[in-house]
Amino acid sequence: MASSASIRPSLGAAFTRLTSSNTTSRRIPLLLLLPIQQTAPLSTTSSLLKRHTYPGARSNKDMSKNRGQSALRRTGLRWRLSMSDEPLPKPKRREELPPIEVDPDHGLWDFFPNRETVAAAPEDDMKHGRAWMVEELRGKSWEDLHKLWWVCVKERNRIATAAWERERGKMGFGKSEAQGRDREVRITMRGIKHVLTERFYAWEDAVKLAENDPEVNLSGKGKAFTPKEYLEEEEGVAVEEVGLKDFRGPVGGEAAEVPSEGKAQGEAARL
Amino acid sequence: MLSIKPLPRITEPVQRWKRFGEKQLFLPNHVVALLRPKPKQSPHLATFAVPLQFNKLDLRDYLHHAYDVETTAIRSFINQPKPERKNKNGPWYRPRAQKMMIAELVKPFVWPEPLKEAEELKQWDHEMFQKLQKERRAQAKKQKNPKKVPLRRALAVPDDQKSLSEQAKELLRQAKAEAKARGEKVKEVEVEKKKETKLDSGDI
Structure with missing residues:
Protein backbone atom coordinates (compact mmCIF):
# COMPACT_ATOMS: atom_id res chain seq x y z
CA MET A 1 0.00 0.00 0.00
CA ALA A 2 2.79 2.33 0.97
CA SER A 3 4.58 1.77 -2.30
CA SER A 4 1.50 2.60 -4.28
CA ALA A 5 1.01 5.79 -2.29
CA SER A 6 4.60 6.82 -2.93
CA ILE A 7 4.30 6.16 -6.60
CA ARG A 8 1.10 8.13 -7.05
CA PRO A 9 2.54 11.65 -7.01
CA SER A 10 5.27 10.71 -9.47
CA LEU A 11 2.70 9.23 -11.79
CA GLY A 12 0.65 12.36 -11.48
CA ALA A 13 3.69 14.43 -12.41
CA ALA A 14 4.37 12.23 -15.37
CA PHE A 15 0.79 12.68 -16.53
CA THR A 16 0.92 16.43 -16.25
CA ARG A 17 4.15 16.52 -18.21
CA LEU A 18 2.74 14.41 -20.94
CA THR A 19 -0.47 16.39 -21.24
CA SER A 20 1.34 19.73 -21.15
CA SER A 21 3.51 18.65 -24.09
CA ASN A 22 0.35 18.01 -26.06
CA THR A 23 -1.28 21.31 -25.26
CA THR A 24 1.26 23.04 -27.52
CA SER A 25 -0.37 21.56 -30.55
CA ARG A 26 -3.70 23.09 -29.57
CA ARG A 27 -2.34 26.56 -29.94
CA ILE A 28 -1.87 26.16 -33.67
CA PRO A 29 -5.01 27.57 -35.25
CA LEU A 30 -4.70 25.58 -38.48
CA LEU A 31 -4.79 22.30 -36.66
CA LEU A 32 -8.03 23.33 -35.02
CA LEU A 33 -9.79 23.04 -38.34
CA LEU A 34 -8.63 19.48 -38.88
CA PRO A 35 -10.10 16.50 -37.06
CA ILE A 36 -8.33 16.11 -33.75
CA GLN A 37 -6.36 12.92 -33.29
CA GLN A 38 -6.46 11.01 -30.06
CA THR A 39 -3.98 12.76 -27.84
CA ALA A 40 -3.83 10.64 -24.70
CA PRO A 41 -0.70 8.49 -24.68
CA LEU A 42 -2.33 5.80 -22.59
CA SER A 43 -5.63 4.25 -23.08
CA THR A 44 -8.24 5.66 -20.77
CA THR A 45 -10.39 2.62 -21.28
CA SER A 46 -8.08 0.15 -19.62
CA SER A 47 -10.83 -2.26 -18.80
CA LEU A 48 -11.40 -2.80 -22.48
CA LEU A 49 -7.81 -3.73 -23.03
CA LYS A 50 -8.02 -6.68 -20.72
CA ARG A 51 -7.91 -9.93 -22.53
CA HIS A 52 -10.37 -12.56 -21.51
CA THR A 53 -9.37 -15.65 -23.39
CA TYR A 54 -10.66 -18.37 -21.10
CA PRO A 55 -13.70 -20.33 -22.26
CA GLY A 56 -17.00 -18.66 -21.42
CA ALA A 57 -15.38 -15.24 -21.10
CA ARG A 58 -17.50 -12.16 -21.73
CA SER A 59 -17.24 -10.52 -25.10
CA ASN A 60 -14.60 -7.88 -25.26
CA LYS A 61 -15.94 -5.83 -28.11
CA ASP A 62 -16.71 -2.17 -27.91
CA MET A 63 -20.47 -1.88 -27.46
CA SER A 64 -20.52 1.81 -28.27
CA LYS A 65 -20.31 2.15 -32.03
CA ASN A 66 -19.88 5.87 -31.89
CA ARG A 67 -17.18 5.97 -29.24
CA GLY A 68 -14.80 8.82 -29.78
CA GLN A 69 -16.97 10.63 -32.33
CA SER A 70 -17.90 14.16 -31.51
CA ALA A 71 -19.21 17.04 -33.52
CA LEU A 72 -17.84 19.52 -30.96
CA ARG A 73 -14.34 18.15 -31.10
CA ARG A 74 -14.51 17.75 -34.90
CA THR A 75 -13.35 14.19 -34.74
CA GLY A 76 -14.90 13.18 -38.01
CA LEU A 77 -16.38 9.79 -38.57
CA ARG A 78 -14.82 6.65 -37.22
CA TRP A 79 -15.41 4.64 -40.38
CA ARG A 80 -14.36 5.25 -43.90
CA LEU A 81 -17.31 5.98 -46.14
CA SER A 82 -17.63 4.43 -49.56
CA MET A 83 -19.02 7.52 -51.24
CA SER A 84 -17.75 10.80 -52.49
CA ASP A 85 -19.25 14.26 -52.69
CA GLU A 86 -18.95 14.36 -56.45
CA PRO A 87 -22.12 15.61 -58.17
CA LEU A 88 -24.11 12.73 -59.68
CA PRO A 89 -25.31 12.86 -63.30
CA LYS A 90 -29.04 13.48 -63.74
CA PRO A 91 -31.05 11.27 -66.07
CA LYS A 92 -32.60 12.93 -69.08
CA ARG A 93 -36.34 13.34 -69.39
CA ARG A 94 -38.23 10.97 -71.64
CA GLU A 95 -39.39 13.83 -73.87
CA GLU A 96 -35.87 15.15 -74.37
CA LEU A 97 -34.57 11.84 -75.70
CA PRO A 98 -34.35 11.44 -79.47
CA PRO A 99 -37.34 9.61 -80.97
CA ILE A 100 -36.87 5.90 -81.55
CA GLU A 101 -36.83 4.84 -85.15
CA VAL A 102 -38.90 1.76 -85.79
CA ASP A 103 -37.77 -0.61 -88.48
CA PRO A 104 -40.38 -0.54 -91.29
CA ASP A 105 -39.75 -4.27 -91.77
CA HIS A 106 -40.20 -5.09 -88.09
CA GLY A 107 -41.90 -8.42 -87.69
CA LEU A 108 -44.46 -7.09 -85.23
CA TRP A 109 -46.10 -4.99 -87.96
CA ASP A 110 -47.60 -8.28 -89.14
CA PHE A 111 -49.91 -8.18 -86.13
CA PHE A 112 -51.62 -5.03 -87.38
CA PRO A 113 -54.35 -5.00 -89.99
CA ASN A 114 -53.64 -1.29 -90.42
CA ARG A 115 -50.40 0.46 -89.52
CA GLU A 116 -51.99 3.84 -88.76
CA THR A 117 -55.14 2.89 -86.89
CA VAL A 118 -54.03 -0.57 -85.63
CA ALA A 119 -57.61 -1.85 -85.57
CA ALA A 120 -59.25 -2.31 -88.94
CA ALA A 121 -62.43 -0.33 -89.52
CA PRO A 122 -65.60 -2.44 -89.67
CA GLU A 123 -65.99 -1.43 -93.28
CA ASP A 124 -62.59 -2.89 -94.13
CA ASP A 125 -63.27 -5.96 -92.04
CA MET A 126 -66.33 -6.61 -94.15
CA LYS A 127 -64.28 -6.68 -97.36
CA HIS A 128 -63.74 -10.40 -97.56
CA GLY A 129 -64.96 -13.23 -99.73
CA ARG A 130 -66.01 -16.71 -98.77
CA ALA A 131 -63.80 -19.37 -97.25
CA TRP A 132 -61.90 -21.94 -99.31
CA MET A 133 -64.06 -24.95 -99.99
CA VAL A 134 -62.90 -28.51 -99.44
CA GLU A 135 -63.39 -29.26 -103.15
CA GLU A 136 -60.97 -26.46 -104.05
CA LEU A 137 -58.41 -27.52 -101.46
CA ARG A 138 -58.34 -31.16 -102.55
CA GLY A 139 -56.27 -30.32 -105.61
CA LYS A 140 -53.60 -28.43 -103.63
CA SER A 141 -50.24 -29.82 -102.60
CA TRP A 142 -49.05 -30.09 -99.00
CA GLU A 143 -46.79 -27.04 -99.48
CA ASP A 144 -49.71 -24.95 -100.67
CA LEU A 145 -51.96 -26.08 -97.86
CA HIS A 146 -49.26 -25.44 -95.28
CA LYS A 147 -48.71 -21.92 -96.60
CA LEU A 148 -52.43 -21.25 -96.61
CA TRP A 149 -52.66 -22.50 -93.01
CA TRP A 150 -50.05 -19.98 -91.90
CA VAL A 151 -51.78 -17.19 -93.77
CA CYS A 152 -54.91 -18.10 -91.83
CA VAL A 153 -53.05 -18.19 -88.49
CA LYS A 154 -51.59 -14.74 -89.06
CA GLU A 155 -54.95 -13.37 -90.16
CA ARG A 156 -56.55 -14.65 -86.98
CA ASN A 157 -53.80 -13.03 -84.91
CA ARG A 158 -54.43 -9.78 -86.75
CA ILE A 159 -58.15 -9.97 -86.03
CA ALA A 160 -57.46 -10.72 -82.34
CA THR A 161 -55.03 -7.80 -82.06
CA ALA A 162 -57.57 -5.45 -83.62
CA ALA A 163 -60.28 -6.72 -81.27
CA TRP A 164 -58.11 -6.06 -78.20
CA GLU A 165 -57.26 -2.60 -79.45
CA ARG A 166 -60.87 -1.78 -80.26
CA GLU A 167 -62.15 -2.95 -76.89
CA ARG A 168 -59.36 -1.57 -74.72
CA GLY A 169 -59.32 1.78 -76.51
CA LYS A 170 -63.16 1.91 -76.45
CA MET A 171 -63.08 2.81 -80.13
CA GLY A 172 -66.61 1.73 -80.97
CA PHE A 173 -68.49 -0.96 -82.85
CA GLY A 174 -67.05 -3.59 -85.17
CA LYS A 175 -67.19 -6.79 -83.17
CA SER A 176 -69.64 -8.63 -85.37
CA GLU A 177 -67.75 -7.69 -88.55
CA ALA A 178 -64.51 -9.00 -87.08
CA GLN A 179 -66.23 -12.17 -85.93
CA GLY A 180 -67.64 -12.71 -89.42
CA ARG A 181 -64.18 -12.43 -90.89
CA ASP A 182 -62.76 -14.77 -88.28
CA ARG A 183 -65.45 -17.33 -89.04
CA GLU A 184 -64.48 -17.49 -92.71
CA VAL A 185 -60.83 -17.99 -91.79
CA ARG A 186 -61.73 -20.78 -89.41
CA ILE A 187 -63.82 -22.51 -92.07
CA THR A 188 -60.79 -22.44 -94.39
CA MET A 189 -58.63 -23.97 -91.68
CA ARG A 190 -61.22 -26.64 -91.08
CA GLY A 191 -61.19 -27.40 -94.81
CA ILE A 192 -57.41 -27.83 -94.79
CA LYS A 193 -57.61 -30.30 -91.91
CA HIS A 194 -60.43 -32.11 -93.66
CA VAL A 195 -58.43 -32.57 -96.85
CA LEU A 196 -55.33 -33.73 -94.98
CA THR A 197 -57.35 -36.23 -92.98
CA GLU A 198 -58.83 -37.61 -96.19
CA ARG A 199 -55.36 -38.04 -97.61
CA PHE A 200 -54.18 -39.76 -94.47
CA TYR A 201 -57.02 -42.28 -94.67
CA ALA A 202 -56.27 -42.87 -98.37
CA TRP A 203 -52.61 -43.50 -97.53
CA GLU A 204 -53.55 -45.97 -94.78
CA ASP A 205 -55.76 -47.88 -97.18
CA ALA A 206 -53.04 -47.86 -99.84
CA VAL A 207 -50.54 -49.35 -97.38
CA LYS A 208 -52.99 -52.10 -96.50
CA LEU A 209 -53.47 -52.93 -100.17
CA ALA A 210 -49.76 -52.78 -100.91
CA GLU A 211 -49.01 -55.38 -98.23
CA ASN A 212 -50.79 -58.00 -100.33
CA ASP A 213 -49.60 -56.67 -103.69
CA PRO A 214 -46.71 -58.60 -105.27
CA GLU A 215 -45.82 -55.56 -107.43
CA VAL A 216 -45.10 -53.35 -104.41
CA ASN A 217 -42.03 -53.81 -102.28
CA LEU A 218 -42.58 -52.33 -98.77
CA SER A 219 -39.31 -53.58 -97.26
CA GLY A 220 -37.55 -50.31 -98.16
CA LYS A 221 -34.75 -52.08 -100.06
CA GLY A 222 -34.62 -52.07 -103.82
CA LYS A 223 -37.28 -50.84 -106.18
CA ALA A 224 -40.59 -49.98 -104.50
CA PHE A 225 -42.75 -50.66 -107.53
CA THR A 226 -42.05 -53.25 -110.22
CA PRO A 227 -44.94 -53.53 -112.68
CA LYS A 228 -45.48 -56.93 -114.19
CA GLU A 229 -45.86 -57.62 -117.91
CA TYR A 230 -48.84 -56.01 -119.45
CA LEU A 231 -50.27 -59.27 -120.73
CA GLU A 232 -50.40 -61.95 -118.08
CA GLU A 233 -51.63 -65.44 -118.73
CA GLU A 234 -52.26 -66.36 -115.12
CA GLU A 235 -55.78 -65.64 -113.91
CA GLY A 236 -55.10 -64.91 -110.27
CA VAL A 237 -52.69 -62.05 -110.93
CA ALA A 238 -55.01 -60.50 -113.50
CA VAL A 239 -57.79 -60.33 -110.92
CA GLU A 240 -55.53 -58.61 -108.38
CA GLU A 241 -54.45 -56.03 -110.95
CA VAL A 242 -58.03 -55.20 -111.76
CA GLY A 243 -58.73 -54.68 -108.06
CA LEU A 244 -55.79 -52.29 -107.75
CA LYS A 245 -56.90 -50.33 -110.81
CA ASP A 246 -60.36 -49.91 -109.37
CA PHE A 247 -58.92 -48.53 -106.22
CA ARG A 248 -56.53 -46.16 -107.95
CA GLY A 249 -59.25 -44.56 -109.99
CA PRO A 250 -60.49 -41.92 -107.54
CA VAL A 251 -57.09 -41.25 -105.95
CA GLY A 252 -55.61 -40.26 -109.32
CA GLY A 253 -52.23 -38.61 -109.65
CA GLU A 254 -51.79 -37.94 -105.96
CA ALA A 255 -50.70 -41.47 -105.18
CA ALA A 256 -47.02 -40.53 -105.26
CA GLU A 257 -47.43 -37.67 -102.82
CA VAL A 258 -49.71 -39.36 -100.37
CA PRO A 259 -47.21 -41.06 -98.02
CA SER A 260 -45.16 -37.94 -97.15
CA GLU A 261 -48.26 -35.83 -96.62
CA GLY A 262 -49.85 -38.52 -94.57
CA LYS A 263 -46.85 -38.63 -92.27
CA ALA A 264 -46.85 -34.88 -91.83
CA GLN A 265 -50.55 -34.89 -91.11
CA GLY A 266 -50.04 -37.68 -88.61
CA GLU A 267 -47.53 -35.60 -86.71
CA ALA A 268 -49.72 -32.56 -86.86
CA ALA A 269 -52.70 -34.49 -85.60
CA ARG A 270 -50.73 -35.73 -82.63
CA LEU A 271 -49.79 -32.19 -81.70
CA MET B 1 -10.92 16.46 -57.34
CA LEU B 2 -11.34 13.05 -58.82
CA SER B 3 -12.32 12.88 -62.46
CA ILE B 4 -15.49 10.87 -63.04
CA LYS B 5 -15.26 8.05 -65.49
CA PRO B 6 -17.89 8.31 -68.21
CA LEU B 7 -20.70 5.77 -67.76
CA PRO B 8 -20.68 2.82 -70.16
CA ARG B 9 -22.99 3.40 -73.12
CA ILE B 10 -26.19 1.43 -73.07
CA THR B 11 -25.85 -0.84 -76.02
CA GLU B 12 -28.49 -2.68 -77.98
CA PRO B 13 -29.72 -5.79 -76.19
CA VAL B 14 -28.19 -8.97 -77.50
CA GLN B 15 -30.18 -12.08 -78.18
CA ARG B 16 -29.35 -14.64 -75.51
CA TRP B 17 -31.24 -17.66 -76.76
CA LYS B 18 -28.71 -20.13 -78.05
CA ARG B 19 -31.04 -22.65 -79.58
CA PHE B 20 -34.68 -23.19 -80.33
CA GLY B 21 -37.08 -26.09 -79.86
CA GLU B 22 -36.65 -29.18 -81.98
CA LYS B 23 -40.20 -30.49 -81.98
CA GLN B 24 -41.81 -29.62 -85.30
CA LEU B 25 -45.32 -28.21 -85.24
CA PHE B 26 -46.92 -28.13 -88.66
CA LEU B 27 -50.41 -26.83 -88.03
CA PRO B 28 -50.52 -24.84 -84.79
CA ASN B 29 -53.96 -23.56 -83.99
CA HIS B 30 -53.21 -20.78 -81.49
CA VAL B 31 -54.31 -17.19 -81.50
CA VAL B 32 -51.75 -14.69 -80.22
CA VAL B 106 -33.92 -6.99 -79.64
CA LYS B 107 -35.29 -4.38 -82.05
CA PRO B 108 -37.45 -1.67 -80.44
CA PHE B 109 -41.02 -1.26 -81.58
CA VAL B 110 -43.10 1.88 -81.02
CA TRP B 111 -46.84 1.74 -81.46
CA PRO B 112 -48.68 4.39 -83.46
CA GLU B 113 -50.53 6.94 -81.32
CA PRO B 114 -54.02 5.89 -80.26
CA LEU B 115 -56.89 7.50 -82.12
CA LYS B 116 -58.51 10.31 -80.16
CA GLU B 117 -60.25 12.61 -82.58
CA ALA B 118 -63.93 12.11 -83.29
CA GLU B 119 -63.31 12.40 -87.03
CA GLU B 120 -60.92 9.46 -87.00
CA LEU B 121 -63.18 7.36 -84.79
CA LYS B 122 -66.18 7.95 -87.02
CA GLN B 123 -65.44 4.70 -88.82
CA TRP B 124 -66.35 2.81 -85.66
CA ASP B 125 -69.45 4.95 -84.98
CA HIS B 126 -67.80 6.09 -81.78
CA GLU B 127 -70.45 8.63 -80.77
CA MET B 128 -73.34 6.20 -80.87
CA PHE B 129 -71.19 3.60 -79.13
CA GLN B 130 -70.46 5.96 -76.25
CA LYS B 131 -74.09 6.93 -75.90
CA LEU B 132 -75.15 3.32 -75.79
CA GLN B 133 -72.47 2.45 -73.26
CA LYS B 134 -73.61 5.26 -71.01
CA GLU B 135 -77.21 4.15 -71.16
CA ARG B 136 -76.28 0.56 -70.47
CA ARG B 137 -74.25 1.55 -67.46
CA ALA B 138 -77.14 3.57 -66.08
CA GLN B 139 -79.49 0.67 -66.66
CA ALA B 140 -77.15 -1.76 -64.95
CA LYS B 141 -76.86 0.57 -61.98
CA LYS B 142 -80.62 0.82 -61.77
CA GLN B 143 -81.01 -2.95 -61.87
CA LYS B 144 -78.38 -3.47 -59.22
CA ASN B 145 -80.31 -1.58 -56.53
CA PRO B 146 -83.96 -1.49 -57.59
CA LYS B 147 -85.10 -0.15 -54.23
CA LYS B 148 -83.09 3.02 -54.63
CA VAL B 149 -85.34 5.42 -56.50
CA PRO B 150 -83.48 8.48 -57.79
CA LEU B 151 -84.69 11.94 -56.80
CA ARG B 152 -86.73 13.92 -59.30
CA ARG B 153 -84.10 16.60 -59.62
CA ALA B 154 -81.45 13.95 -60.44
CA LEU B 155 -83.39 12.91 -63.50
CA ALA B 156 -83.13 14.74 -66.80
CA VAL B 157 -86.10 17.01 -67.58
CA PRO B 158 -87.93 15.83 -70.71
CA ASP B 159 -88.02 18.20 -73.68
CA ASP B 160 -91.78 18.63 -73.70
CA GLN B 161 -91.73 19.64 -70.05
CA LYS B 162 -89.05 22.23 -70.73
CA SER B 163 -90.95 23.81 -73.60
CA LEU B 164 -94.15 23.87 -71.54
CA SER B 165 -92.48 25.76 -68.71
CA GLU B 166 -90.94 28.19 -71.17
CA GLN B 167 -94.31 28.89 -72.72
CA ALA B 168 -95.78 29.49 -69.27
CA LYS B 169 -93.01 31.93 -68.41
CA GLU B 170 -93.56 33.79 -71.66
CA LEU B 171 -97.25 34.10 -70.87
CA LEU B 172 -96.46 35.50 -67.45
CA ARG B 173 -94.05 38.02 -68.89
CA GLN B 174 -96.71 39.29 -71.24
CA ALA B 175 -99.26 39.48 -68.42
CA LYS B 176 -96.80 41.42 -66.30
CA ALA B 177 -96.11 43.87 -69.09
CA GLU B 178 -99.82 44.45 -69.60
CA ALA B 179 -100.36 44.94 -65.89
CA LYS B 180 -97.57 47.50 -65.75
CA ALA B 181 -99.23 49.40 -68.55
CA ARG B 182 -102.43 49.47 -66.53
CA GLY B 183 -100.50 50.35 -63.35
CA GLU B 184 -102.97 49.26 -60.69
CA LYS B 185 -103.37 45.51 -61.06
CA VAL B 186 -99.74 44.55 -60.72
CA LYS B 187 -100.06 42.97 -57.32
CA GLU B 188 -102.89 40.68 -58.26
CA VAL B 189 -101.03 39.47 -61.33
CA GLU B 190 -97.94 38.79 -59.24
CA VAL B 191 -100.01 36.62 -56.94
CA GLU B 192 -101.44 34.79 -59.90
CA LYS B 193 -97.95 34.31 -61.28
CA LYS B 194 -96.72 32.82 -58.06
CA LYS B 195 -99.59 30.40 -58.05
CA GLU B 196 -98.95 29.44 -61.60
CA THR B 197 -95.27 28.81 -61.04
CA LYS B 198 -96.06 26.69 -58.05
CA LEU B 199 -98.43 24.63 -60.12
CA ASP B 200 -95.83 24.37 -62.83
CA SER B 201 -93.14 23.12 -60.52
CA GLY B 202 -95.61 20.74 -58.91
CA ASP B 203 -96.34 19.20 -62.26
CA ILE B 204 -92.69 18.53 -62.78
Missing part, protein backbone atom coordinates in the same frame (compact mmCIF):
# COMPACT_ATOMS: atom_id res chain seq x y z
CA ALA B 33 -52.64 -11.02 -79.97
CA LEU B 34 -50.24 -8.09 -79.62
CA LEU B 35 -51.45 -5.55 -77.06
CA ARG B 36 -50.83 -1.83 -76.80
CA PRO B 37 -48.13 -1.12 -74.19
CA LYS B 38 -48.74 1.01 -71.11
CA PRO B 39 -47.91 4.73 -71.57
CA LYS B 40 -44.44 4.62 -69.98
CA GLN B 41 -43.48 1.13 -71.10
CA SER B 42 -40.15 0.71 -72.84
CA PRO B 43 -40.20 0.27 -76.64
CA HIS B 44 -38.11 -2.86 -76.09
CA LEU B 45 -41.08 -4.59 -74.47
CA ALA B 46 -44.04 -6.10 -76.32
CA THR B 47 -47.10 -7.48 -74.55
CA PHE B 48 -48.99 -10.47 -75.92
CA ALA B 49 -52.23 -12.19 -75.00
CA VAL B 50 -51.51 -15.88 -75.48
CA PRO B 51 -53.41 -19.15 -74.97
CA LEU B 52 -53.24 -20.54 -71.43
CA GLN B 53 -51.21 -23.58 -72.44
CA PHE B 54 -48.43 -21.43 -73.92
CA ASN B 55 -45.13 -21.13 -72.09
CA LYS B 56 -42.28 -18.69 -72.50
CA LEU B 57 -40.32 -20.97 -74.78
CA ASP B 58 -43.37 -21.46 -76.98
CA LEU B 59 -43.78 -17.74 -77.49
CA ARG B 60 -40.07 -17.29 -78.12
CA ASP B 61 -40.09 -19.94 -80.85
CA TYR B 62 -43.41 -18.75 -82.24
CA LEU B 63 -42.17 -15.18 -82.64
CA HIS B 64 -38.85 -16.33 -84.07
CA HIS B 65 -40.27 -18.70 -86.67
CA ALA B 66 -43.55 -17.09 -87.65
CA TYR B 67 -42.77 -13.38 -87.30
CA ASP B 68 -38.98 -13.19 -87.43
CA VAL B 69 -38.94 -11.26 -84.15
CA GLU B 70 -35.94 -11.84 -81.89
CA THR B 71 -36.33 -11.69 -78.14
CA THR B 72 -33.88 -11.59 -75.25
CA ALA B 73 -36.24 -12.70 -72.49
CA ILE B 74 -39.90 -13.30 -71.85
CA ARG B 75 -41.98 -12.65 -68.73
CA SER B 76 -45.38 -14.17 -68.19
CA PHE B 77 -48.34 -13.74 -65.89
CA ILE B 78 -51.96 -14.75 -65.73
CA ASN B 79 -54.86 -12.38 -65.23
CA GLN B 80 -57.46 -14.19 -63.23
CA PRO B 81 -60.88 -12.57 -63.38
CA LYS B 82 -63.15 -12.22 -60.36
CA PRO B 83 -65.88 -14.80 -59.81
CA GLU B 84 -69.16 -13.91 -61.44
CA ARG B 85 -72.76 -15.07 -61.18
CA LYS B 86 -74.73 -16.50 -64.03
CA ASN B 87 -77.77 -14.31 -64.64
CA LYS B 88 -78.78 -12.50 -61.48
CA ASN B 89 -78.98 -15.12 -58.75
CA GLY B 90 -77.43 -18.04 -60.60
CA PRO B 91 -74.48 -20.14 -59.54
CA TRP B 92 -71.08 -18.59 -59.01
CA TYR B 93 -68.38 -19.35 -61.53
CA ARG B 94 -64.97 -18.04 -62.44
CA PRO B 95 -64.51 -16.78 -66.01
CA ARG B 96 -61.57 -18.19 -67.92
CA ALA B 97 -58.21 -16.67 -67.06
CA GLN B 98 -56.07 -14.86 -69.62
CA LYS B 99 -52.38 -15.48 -69.95
CA MET B 100 -50.18 -12.52 -70.80
CA MET B 101 -46.55 -12.48 -71.83
CA ILE B 102 -44.13 -9.59 -72.13
CA ALA B 103 -41.30 -10.16 -74.56
CA GLU B 104 -38.07 -8.19 -74.37
CA LEU B 105 -37.28 -7.32 -77.96
